[in-house]
Amino acid sequence: MDMSSCSPSITTMIRMDHTHVMAAFHRYHIDTPWWRKRAIVELACTALEIHAQLEEEIFYPALSDAMPGDERLRKSKPEHDKMREDIAKLRAMGPQDAAYDARFMQLMREVMHHVADEETVLLPTAERALAARLSELGQRMTKRRLQLVAKHRPAAIAANTVGTFPLASIALISLGALAIAHCLRPASARRARRQW
Numbered sequence: 698m699d700m701s702s703c704s705p706s707i708t709t710m711i712r713m714d715h716t717h718v719m720a721a722f723h724r725y726h727i728d729t730p731w732w733r734k735r736a737i738v739e740l741a742c743t744a745l746e747i748h749a750q751l752e753e754e755i756f757y758p759a760l761s762d763a764m765p766g767d768e769r770l771r772k773s774k775p776e777h778d779k780m781r782e783d784i785a786k787l788r789a790m791g792p793q794d795a796a797y798d799a800r801f802m803q804l805m806r807e808v809m810h811h812v813a814d815e816e817t818v819l820l821p822t823a824e825r826a827l828a829a830r831l832s833e834l835g836q837r838m839t840k841r842r843l844q845l846v847a848k849h850r851p852a853a854i855a856a857n858t859v860g861t862f863p864l865a866s867i868a869l870i871s872l873g874a875l876a877i878a879h880c881l882r883p884a885s886a887r888r889a890r891r892q893w
């Protein structure tokens with residue numbers, strides 16, 4: 698059986714990751730208890746780190762063939778690096794610190810800007826230029842994600858026990874659900890979509 702035909706496209710996975718980070722952010726309010734704030738931030742930061750690494754290892758290299766030298770792709774990696782710096786600063790603070798809210802908001806503002814560029818420029822370009830490879834790239838992303846999640850798990854578990862926040866595994870759970878839903882669709886529909 699060709700498993701790549703059963704894999705969601707890499708662009709669908711990327712959008713889903715963005716949605717999960719935004720959903721975590723939307724649970725963060727100024728009056729949220731500090732222990733919950735810390736759990737939300739840890740979840741969002743871990744999800745962002747894994748997501749950025751997956752894009753850099755799999756998505757951006759594939760896309761650079763489709764848009765060589767394009768300014769909008771060239772700035773993606775530096776934006777990830779800036780995000781990693783902001784995450785490190787946030788982790789070095791406690792949630793009771795007066796500047797904690799502002800730092801998290803600043804991180805999320807930059808993430809939203811970056812995500813907007815990806816969703817309105819990079820993903821549509823990939824869907825035009827890499828149409829035949831989207832499922833195969835999605836499959837590679839899933840394999841690599843499993844390795845990275847295993848590596849990050851200790852931090853995510855620590856955040857969970859403090860925050861009683863069952864979100865650390867959400868990326869994997871929803872990924873599995875998406876893959877199943879995708880595979881349950883008639884093969885003819887999948888073929889038609891790929892040709893398109």
Ligand SMILES: [Fe+2]
Nearest residue numbers: 749752773815
């Ligand atoms: Fe990105």
Ligand SMILES: [Fe+2]
Nearest residue numbers: 711748752815
């Ligand atoms: Fe992204």
